[in-house]
Amino acid sequence: MLLFRYRAREGMLAWAFHRISGVAIWLFVVVHVVDIYLVGGDPKAYNTILQVYASPGGRIAEVLLGAALLYHALNGLRILIIDLWPAMTVYHRALWYASWVIFVAVGIPGAFIILRPVIGPALGIGA
């Protein structure tokens, strides 16, 4: 497949991640609307699902979801900036790196908060 034969640079990676994260979040949204529907239809089942969210595996999945959302949101913003202001095309790489800086700055603490119940005891911080 051509996508793998071409040596990607920043712009292409940014797009590939954007697309992958977009589709991943979409899949989650589909599931999520269904589970919200259960709140009304079958609250018990819903509560069980919430258990899954709260489990260690669920928390890791949430971190991944959050990462996808955060990346997609930041890069989406980058695309919007470039769209609205075509002169910014010159700085598209810088903007991408900037979005990674924010991603790390926000994402690491965020992941920590979500994972605290899982990794907290191991680190001795408590849940």
Add this chain to the structure above:
Amino acid sequence: MVTIDPRTAGRARPQGSGFELFVWYVMRITGVMLFVLALAHFSILHFLFDPSQESATWIATQRWNSLIWRVFDWTLLMTVLFHSFMGVRTVVIDYVHGERPRLLLMSALYIVGLVLFVAGTSVVLTLPDKVL
């Protein structure tokens, strides 16, 4: 010798319906909205609260007891549905070739979108009364 009308040399003029422009535009508007709504939603449910504290009752009594939050979540739902389904539509146009498979997939996509729209809306509208 065929005479060629200079103005049509090359590709015939395609019929732009304006739909693509509409999608492009709304993708961007919903994108901005989602930047606020989706990130806020995620932060509230994961950073302010934690799934371990949440339950169906909690949602019905705490979160959706005020109109503001219902409006918020309903807006989020609409925005995300439009944005993500139109996003996936782009992906389908890109990778699914052939008229029939594409038509099938697109129809499925739109139907699922519609179902989710109805389901989601009904939950947001009716949920608190049901649970209480």
Add this chain to the structure above:
Amino acid sequence: MQVTLRIQRFDPEHDSAPRWQEYRVDADPMARVLDLLHLVKWEQDASLTFRRSCGHGICGSDAMLINGRNRLACKIRVDQLGRRISVAPLPGLPVVKDLVVDMDGFFAKYRSVRPYLINDQPPPVRERRQLPQERAVFDDTTKCILCGACTSSCPSFWARSEYVGPAAIVNAHRFIFDSRDEGAAERLAILSDRDGVWRCRTIFNCVDACPRGINITRAILEVSAAIVERTT
């Protein structure tokens, strides 16, 4: 220095699929890939087929996939690539033979955007006036040599070959923003169709590939903006 050149070969009369062939050549580090191809063709294997003409980056004949990126063979040196160099035809276009691809579709898309001045007013006796700042608006897009490096590097184009592609949009831009031209509405209508500008996902492969240094994405976005402005 010794260079290993891997070339994707395809002989339509004998091969059912492209195959890779390796050649060892003794090359000056300052030599260009085009020189290496000539070395192979003139000294080892005369059947190796590729297009080239000017030899210095102005005719657009020899765009190809070199070490995984689209470039002009006459504009990239051995010392920029290393001892192992792979050369393949432009991706996403039908291969005719070896490194030669079928460019007819590419040119048809170029023609589809009305790439010529449209102005039905009778011209004045002398030149039409155009201020330097009016000309500056489309200066960048007049540089295009129609090499195809951009369009064939674009993942949107690979995914959907109906996409009109960056090169055609660049050439539409060149006229849409020319103060002497009156065909902008017509071109914008063409470009706002499903396979027009909206297929661009701002991937920037085109900009990285363009041997003329054209800011293609910017041109595309300016065209999108013009469509938005006109319709809303």
Add this chain to the structure above:
Amino acid sequence: MLDSGPVIHEFDAVIVGAGGAGLYAALELARDGVPTAVISKLYPTRSHTGAAQGGICAALGNQEEDHWEWHMFDTVKGGDYLVDQDAAEILAREAIETVIELEHLGLPFNRTPDGRIDQRRFGGHTRNFGEAPVRRACYAADRTGHMILQTLYQQCIKHGVRFFDEYHVVDLLVEDGLSRGVVAYRLADGALHVFRSKAVLLATGGFGRMFRITSNAHTLTGDGLALAYRRGVPLEDMEFYQFHPTGLAGLGVLLSEAARGEGGILLNGKGERFMERYAPTLLDLAPRDVVSRAIYQEIRAGRGVDGKDYVWLDVHHLGRAVIDEKLPDITDFARIYQGVEPYTQPVGIQPTAHYAMGGVPTDVTARVVIDERNTPLPGLYAAGECACVSVHGANRLGTNSLLDILVFGRRAGRDMARFARSTELPELPAGDPAERVRGELDALRSRQEGEPPARIRKELADVMMDDVSVFRTEETLRRAQGVVRELKERYHRVRVQDGGVRFNQDLLEVREVGYLLDIAEVTVAAALARQESRGAHYREDYPARDDTNWLKHSLASRSDGGPLLRYKPVTITRFTPKPRTY
């Protein structure tokens, strides 16, 4: 394979070559409603017209007073008075309307602050018959030729011209003194196509590939000249070939005159500013032929860089601002092709084979003429670098070639339209019109043993560069004559390695070597005969210009014993020959 019969097309006009000359003619015909085909061995936008940077001259007077008479004078003097002055007058007069029309067609010229076409200075163009430099060159950044080529191609698309891209014309159909069409080989599938046509225009460009170091494209192999020559048309003034002083060492890629115009200087291997010795007043800005000769003398005296065959062009003292703004192409080329940084380092340069003043003889309506009395060959036209009108005489001025291809390309188109309306479609020669070329191509293809063509091509380029370039003597020319004859002999045993039919470039390249050999032979013969020095033709054994015996054009026709030389007078109307000093 090649056995199926040829495909036959019928057009009122057929144009061979899609450079500036061919496209302007095609546009003129299409606007006139004449069914026209353009056949080109390259996609039109790949033509070498696109490589021209400097500009195109016309006495518009947008920047300062200027008159077409001044332009005409400069052209005549620049050509060392071998110019046909009736043609030069047309060139200088029609330059103005041609450039204005280009603007109307959409060409994005650089502009003056009030929006008119901007003009700048260029070597050899002067005010008031040689008084001082004048701003006459119209330009579009450093890509004037590119913009001309694009604009004309775009207009041809607009007007529905039929293009046959990647078709090599391999034969002209001339019978009983009448042009009847051409035979072309379609690269994609190896099929032969016969184009039956009332009028045929040759616009195939130059043949710099005859020399080792050249600014010309790999595909400039003199096809049009050789094909006409093989069909009995003489070639005019072939001894005049221009070498541009500043080609990138080893490659020949052109560095524009602007480098020296802005103050760049030439240095030899010892770091001496050698032009002080050759042209004490004009120094590095002396005319192209003078500077090229000076560089060659330094090299021959062992003062090239490291004793090699190149010298330095130094611009570093101009400062980054000037270099960036005024000389972008030079910095670009030097960085890419030599890995040199012109801000701080000198660039290696050597004279590079650049432009053919000679070619297929034509009259001022671009009709091909076949003898001293200018008898036309009905239906056959030539324009552009492959033609010789002659507006360049013994040496072309910068910017005059783009002008030539357009003015006479346009005239060709007009006269072809007139001719096409006045005549019937000619009969094709009886039998299979493609038979002759088919035989030649099949012979090449079927030969199992033989020498690879690359070697012959290389030896030809070497001998032409070493013995028939800037300096010539009886001795070097005789030597070259021997070598070319031997190469022609060997060419009969050359072998094509690629036996396929689809996109068989190998086959066509072998054919191109054959064209080069034919015209190299003519060049050498004409140079050997001309016992004087004039413009680009410099004979060390006859260093002076000799108007008494040699103020005449040479015409070389093909014969079994080699080229046969005849001469025709130069047309002189306004300016009588004077010594050429600057």
